[in-house]
Amino acid sequence: MYWVSVITEAAVFAILALGLDVVWGWAGDFDLAFYGYLALGSYMTFVLTIGKPVAPVQYIIGGHLPLLLAMVLAVAAVVCLAAVIGAVALRNLRDIYFAVTTLGAVSALYLLVENYTPLFNGYNGVYGLVNPGQTALNLTYNGYRIVFLGVVLVILALAYLLVQRLSRSPFGRMLRSVREDERAAAAYGRRVFSAKYRAYLFGAALAGLAGSLFAIFISAFNPSAWTPQELLVIYAAILVGGRGNPRGVIAGVFVVYIGLVELTRFLPSPASRPDFGPALRQILIGLMIVLMLKFRPEGLFRERPGLDGAQGLAARLLRPFGTRAAPAPAGGVPAAEEQAAGDRGAG
Amino acid sequence: MTTFLVTIGIGLSTAAILALSAVAFTLEYAVSRVANFAHGEFLTIGAYAAYSGQHIFHQSVAAAAVIAAVAGMLAGLALNAGLIEQFRGRNSITIFIATLGAALIVENVLIIVYGAASVSYSFGQGRLHHVGPFLWTTTDLEVIFSALAVAGLIYLLLQRTRFGKAVRAVSQDRALAQVSGIPARRVIMQTWALAGAVSGFAGFVLADTIGTFGPLLGFNFLLLTITATVAGGLGRPYATLGGALIVGLVIQISGTYTSSAYQLVFAFLLLVLLMLFRPNGVFVRRSATEVRA
Amino acid sequence: MSPALLEIERLTKSFGGVHAVRECTFSVPEGQVAGLIGPNGAGKSTVVDLVSGFGLADSGSVTFAGQSLVGKRPDVISRLGLIRTFQTPREWRNLTVMDNVLLARRQFARESLWRSITRARRIRREEEADRAAVRAILERFQLADLKNELAVRLSGGQKRLLEFARIAAAEPRMIILDEPMGGVNPVLGARIGQAVRQFADEGRTVIVVEHNLPFIEKICDQVIVMDLGEVIAQGPFSGLRATPRVVDAYLGMDQSHE
Numbered sequence: 037m038y039w040v041s042v043i044t045e046a047a048v049f050a051i052l053a054l055g056l057d058v059v060w061g062w063a064g065d066f067d068l069a070f071y072g073y074l075a076l077g078s079y080m081t082f083v084l085t086i087g088k089p090v091a092p093v094q095y096i097i098g099g100h101l102p103l104l105l106a107m108v109l110a111v112a113a114v115v116c117l118a119a120v121i122g123a124v125a126l127r128n129l130r131d132i133y134f135a136v137t138t139l140g141a142v143s144a145l146y147l148l149v150e151n152y153t154p155l156f157n158g159y160n161g162v163y164g165l166v167n168p169g170q171t172a173l174n175l176t177y178n179g180y181r182i183v184f185l186g187v188v189l190v191i192l193a194l195a196y197l198l199v200q201r202l203s204r205s206p207f208g209r210m211l212r213s214v215r216e217d218e219r220a221a222a223a224y225g226r227r228v229f230s231a232k233y234r235a236y237l238f239g240a241a242l243a244g245l246a247g248s249l250f251a252i253f254i255s256a257f258n259p260s261a262w263t264p265q266e267l268l269v270i271y272a273a274i275l276v277g278g279r280g281n282p283r284g285v286i287a288g289v290f291v292v293y294i295g296l297v298e299l300t301r302f303l304p305s306p307a308s309r310p311d312f313g314p315a316l317r318q319i320l321i322g323l324m325i326v327l328m329l330k331f332r333p334e335g336l337f338r339e340r341p342g343l344d345g346a347q348g349l350a351a352r353l354l355r356p357f358g359t360r361a362a363p364a365p366a367g368g369v370p371a372a373e374e375q376a377a378g379d380r381g382a383g
Numbered sequence: 384m385t386t387f388l389v390t391i392g393i394g395l396s397t398a399a400i401l402a403l404s405a406v407a408f409t410l411e412y413a414v415s416r417v418a419n420f421a422h423g424e425f426l427t428i429g430a431y432a433a434y435s436g437q438h439i440f441h442q443s444v445a446a447a448a449v450i451a452a453v454a455g456m457l458a459g460l461a462l463n464a465g466l467i468e469q470f471r472g473r474n475s476i477t478i479f480i481a482t483l484g485a486a487l488i489v490e491n492v493l494i495i496v497y498g499a500a501s502v503s504y505s506f507g508q509g510r511l512h513h514v515g516p517f518l519w520t521t522t523d524l525e526v527i528f529s530a531l532a533v534a535g536l537i538y539l540l541l542q543r544t545r546f547g548k549a550v551r552a553v554s555q556d557r558a559l560a561q562v563s564g565i566p567a568r569r570v571i572m573q574t575w576a577l578a579g580a581v582s583g584f585a586g587f588v589l590a591d592t593i594g595t596f597g598p599l600l601g602f603n604f605l606l607l608t609i610t611a612t613v614a615g616g617l618g619r620p621y622a623t624l625g626g627a628l629i630v631g632l633v634i635q636i637s638g639t640y641t642s643s644a645y646q647l648v649f650a651f652l653l654l655v656l657l658m659l660f661r662p663n664g665v666f667v668r669r670s671a672t673e674v675r676a
Numbered sequence: 677m678s679p680a681l682l683e684i685e686r687l688t689k690s691f692g693g694v695h696a697v698r699e700c701t702f703s704v705p706e707g708q709v710a711g712l713i714g715p716n717g718a719g720k721s722t723v724v725d726l727v728s729g730f731g732l733a734d735s736g737s738v739t740f741a742g743q744s745l746v747g748k749r750p751d752v753i754s755r756l757g758l759i760r761t762f763q764t765p766r767e768w769r770n771l772t773v774m775d776n777v778l779l780a781r782r783q784f785a786r787e788s789l790w791r792s793i794t795r796a797r798r799i800r801r802e803e804e805a806d807r808a809a810v811r812a813i814l815e816r817f818q819l820a821d822l823k824n825e826l827a828v829r830l831s832g833g834q835k836r837l838l839e840f841a842r843i844a845a846a847e848p849r850m851i852i853l854d855e856p857m858g859g860v861n862p863v864l865g866a867r868i869g870q871a872v873r874q875f876a877d878e879g880r881t882v883i884v885v886e887h888n889l890p891f892i893e894k895i896c897d898q899v900i901v902m903d904l905g906e907v908i909a910q911g912p913f914s915g916l917r918a919t920p921r922v923v924d925a926y927l928g929m930d931q932s933h934e
Binding site for chain 2: 066124125128129131132133135136137139140141143144147148151152265268271272309311312315316318319321322323324325326329330333
């Protein structure tokens with residue numbers, strides 16, 4: 037059951053990481069607000085399903101909606117927030133200015149949520165979403181957790197397929213061209229802001245979905261769960277796995293998260309210092325970030341551009357009696373696996 | 384009216400600490416072209432060093448301040464040698480992320496060494512003084528005076544000494560400075576030592592003013608530092624003082640008229656607004672020559 | 677004389693007190709290859725930036741095919757049919773050569789986020805036609821073997837050719853080349869000259885900003901000379917030698933290389 041929990045959490049973070057990779061890996065924008073989108077997705081899922089608050093607990097809405105509807109609305113709310121922050125930050129700001137602005141925005145929101153209790157019960161947060169639908173589905177507690185893991189994995193698989201399809205599409209290609217060189221992209225007719233903005237909203241939607249699932253997983257949520265530093269774990273995972281490579285991103289999350297959990301499990305945590313384990317984990321995350329950036333910034337799985345000719349080959353394989361002659365792949369089919377190990381335009 | 388002036392008075396005290404931190408941050412940026420997100424850790428290290436030192440020297444504020452500055456200086460040197468120089472030539476956002484990683488490491492090392500719970504000094508705050516319309520404690524006065532003194536020293540250093548000239552040359556163009564015979568690496572190292580020392584001192588002063596502090600002291604203060612730096616204009620040490628003043632005032636005024644819990648919310652909103660409308664600083668006429676796609 | 681495709685009238689731009697471009701006026705008829713020359717600091721690149729939307733003029737007008745370009749964003753201007761290059765080749769480094777040129781095809785509708793998800797298969801089919809066209813263009817510029825290479829790994833000369841391949845793929849109405857011969861060896865230079873003449877044969881209008889005067893002499897129908905932000909002469913190359921202002925601006929007209 038321990039492993040069920042660990043893998044579920046990793047899978048939820050993988051969905052978040054896929055969304056963040058669209059913004060950072062494909063579009064090249066280093067965003068620090070993303071964990072805030074997960075948080076809002078989480079909070080909204082709570083306040084739409086756990087019913088009216090009972091004093092002294094306070095929070096907005098307090099609905100009793102069916103879970104699926106609540107999740108959809110939560111994602112919608114997140115996209116709205118991202119629409120505001122993205123409109124502000126993406127228009128003219130890049131690189132460090134963009135990063136700092138998103139950090140400022142999410143920090144302001146964090147403090148607001150922490151101190152303005154009528155919103156989401158401030159410092160104490162919301163709770164009470166324990167295995168929604170467990171009795172209706174006639175499952176034990178553990179049984180539910182296992183089924184939930186299955187559901188999350190399915191959602192992750194669907195998200196992966198969606199992201200992969202988008203990555204290989206003209207939109208994905210166009211977004212990467214904007215990352216590589218904005219001026220050239222504009223000189224060839226691309227609306228830079230519009231492209232980045234759409235990517236941002238798409239990524240935020242995935243983050244909101246992850247938040248929604250996280251709410252069900254964790255059954256309680258408060259500000260200690262979403263400090264801006266939490267996002268660094270996801271960035272470490274993307275760095276390890278491979279920026280711009282959806283498969284790599286998922287692999288990175290599982291490797292980093294499960295690896296860390298396992299590594300630190302066997303280390304002694306002195307009774308007088310309960311912070312030792314978590315602190316050590318954070319140190320390892322920091323080291324991972326620095327070392328990956330220094331020695332292998334593109335990650336374990338590099339971003340793989342779609343190759344021409346390979347598609348013709350696929351078409352030929354799928355349609356053995358096809359009349360359209362697929363063009364002979366000049367210079368061999370796969371193999372441009374090597375990539376100059378330089379930083380990209382946005383680092 | 385009195386409340387307003389007292390508020391401004393407190394704002395000056397906060398601004399003084401912010402100014403120290405922001406000037407150091409600006410020096411780091413000017414000389415290495417990096418937005419150092421581990422900068423806050425210099426303050427935290429300084430604060431904790433003074434805390435540890437307090438056990439040795441007991442009630443001496445001056446000794447604690449010196450220890451904090453030395454600790455900060457060592458931290459600055461270490462970060463420069465261990466991280467900044469290692470990433471020389473890389474993309475600015477890459478170094479930025481690396482400093483984030485470094486900040487994470489330092490914070491958590493401190494958590495391991497000192498624990499995550501808050502600690503505090505045992506210096507007294509001192510009596511209250513009426514200085515004109517303002518109401519300050521002894522600590523406040525010490526803070527303001529020392530901030531002004533340090534700022535003055537830095538000014539003299541940058542304008543009147545050969546070292547200062549070298550720093551300005553290196554911040555303009557490192558390669559060119561080197562070709563002109565300036566030992567760029569050494570100058571950079573010394574600047575980081577200076578920035579670290581000032582930050583360590585600022586950290587001590589900050590911790591002393593707030594009362595209790597934890598391992599996230601510097602990181603939380605970092606965003607304010609950046610706000611002050613942006614308000615003044617990145618890379619311009621003197622305008623930074625003005626920026627710090629603005630931020631300090633925004634914090635205190637918003638805190639008094641809404642509630643102290645929301646002070647920082649306003650400060651961070653100020654940051655976002657600055658980024659939108661005055662990314663080059665409040666004191667610069669915004670030029671619209673760069674057209675964005 | 678065909679009607680003017682590009683008309684610039686009294687274009688003015690200053691940067692902090694310095695007049696980069698001052699009352700600049702010239703026009704380029706459709707189908708022509710025009711050279712824009714002048715000593716360093718004459719304002720040529722600024723004019724290119726202003727026309728293509730990468731800078732905002734202080735005053736004056738820019739009309740392209742009857743439409744005013746002033747205040748329009750670069751991507752809008754590009755979609756109207758005006759493609760420009762930059763002084764250094766700006767390829768998309770971590771994309772393949774094929775992707776680089778494919779992106780120049782004006783298929784913006786396919787790049788919608790929604791459609792890329794829902795109509796992926798149909799889009800891939802539709803894209804085949806463009807891919808075939810791009811393969812032909814790559815052949816033309818001798819880049820076909822490199823189509824799956826990342827653009828960053830190309831040599832300097834190949835990157836220049838890649839730029840021309842992109843322009844060819846975009847099928848623009850007007851092309852502005854910003855110093856295409858910078859640091860280019862004679863063999864590559866000949867190829868570039870060929871490419872420009874081919875664009876002209878296809879009916880496209882070309883403006884070439886250049887220092888390499890023999891190149892200008894060879895391929896341009898008319899030449900516009902700028903100095904200190906102003907247009908000081910406009911006409912066929914042969915006439916320029918006789919114009920004293922032009923001779924003054926250039927210390928000797930017989931430079932063959934920069």
